[in-house]
Amino acid sequence: MNVWGKFKSSKLAIGCLILLVIIVLLGVMAPLVAPNDPVETNVREKLSGSSLQYPFGTDQLGRCVLSRLLYGIRTTVGMSILTMIITISIGTILGVVAGYFRGWVDEMVMRLCDVMLSFPSEVMILAIVGMLGPGLENIIIANIIAKWAWYTRMIRAIVVQYMGKNYIHFAKVVGCSPLHIMKKHLFPGALGEIVVLASLDTGTVILSVSALSFLGLGVQAPTPEWGMMLNEAKNIMITHPTKMLPPGIAILLVVSAFNFIGDKVRDIMDPKYVDRRVKKGDFAKSRKSISN
Template identity: 55%
Template sequence: MSAWKKLKQDRLAMCCLVFLSSVVLVGIFAPFFAPNNPVAVDTSLRFAGPSFQYPLGNDQLGRCVLSRLIYAIRPSVLLVLFALSITVMIGTVLGLISGYYKGRVDNVIMRLCDVMLSFPSEVITLAIIGIFGVGLQNILLACILTKWAWFTRVIRTAVMQFSEQNYVQFAKAAGCSTFHVLTHHILPMTLSEIAVIFSSSVCSLILQISGFSFLGLGMQAPTPEWGMMLNEAKDVMLSYPTLMLPPGIAVMLVSASFGFLGDSLRDAMDPKHEPAVTKRKKIRSTV
């Protein structure tokens, strides 16, 4: 059974996939879905309740909460996906080179990884913020610098395992170039590892970006971002606690969906793992 067929049997995974695809599409076409200008200030509408024009009400500056929530998908999700894609590309290339060539090349790359992994990611992030200033772009840069080493190690381990397989040795004996062997015989076998670590890392990175923005170190006003919306809502949390619900629920649902999808991808692509849907059926049968 193919990985896609296994994934389709998992209803939770498919629900997460449909939900995340919808979130991404809404973020890309935010101007068509947002009912109002997300940065337009109208003090006469401060803390106004939900209405037809403002379905989720207005914040302390009279801005449309729903419009800000929709536009916040771009920095909170789309930019995270873009930064993580760059990180995975760097880690995949270095992991392929390190795991395939081994020897001195492997030692040099692994020592670089050891140096990067020896520093806590939060320390590197704060150092970059201290040097270049606050801003989402600096936090994303810090995430790329702190995560590429971990991706490289994971991909290297998989490459070293697959590079010893018979079909790879036959390809070498047949005179195939190194580039052909890496791209046609080894890289496809590591796609499951890449997909799993990508989806699981999106979850943690979204939480990290939202956390830094909540502390005022990420996206700056007036651009909407979920963590910054939480930061703004905390000042009036006791008087208007409902302002924290939309961005808080959005962060929770999106990060949890990526986490569930990552687990399902791992189960579907690795034959050694029992599919999640089978596990849930067994649990129901024993209850």
């Protein structure tokens, strides 16, 4: 059974993938499907309940919650995916180069990674955003700076494992250039593990973007963003607690979907992980039967 066949065997993974596709499509088509302007205020309708005009009600400024939720997909999910793509790209380039050439190139890249990894990523992100100022672009820059070193080290370790393969030695013997070997052999071989890393950590980036916006360091009003919506809803949490549910549930669903898909992809790409998990479960069952 191929990778896609194994992935399809999990109903949970397929359900999460369908959910993410629908959410992304809703974000892309937000101008067409949103019932109202996401930034238009209507004080007369503030904090109203569900209606045909406002299916999820309105916030404290009379803005349509559903419209802001749909447009927020572009900011929260779209920018998080963009951040992950840029970070993974930098980590892949540096990791493949360090893993292939080794020597002083590897030493220089790894020591730079050691310096970056010596600081907790959350603290570094807060420090960078504090220096650059609040804003979506600064959040992206801060996440890239804080996380590229970890991906570089992980991908470098993956590439080192492939360097001992016979087809890599054969490619060197027949005179293939380093660029050809990295592009045609090392990168395709490590692509599966890179996809696993990206799918597992996209949810973390979404939480980081939303958390910074919730703290007032990220996206600024009136731009629709789920973390910002939570920040605005917390001010009326006592009187209207339901206003926190739409953005909160949206973040929960998207992050959970990415995590479930990442777990399934990891299981497919790393059979040893599944074997270890199965053996651990068999051991627990055996010990329970013995105790009984």
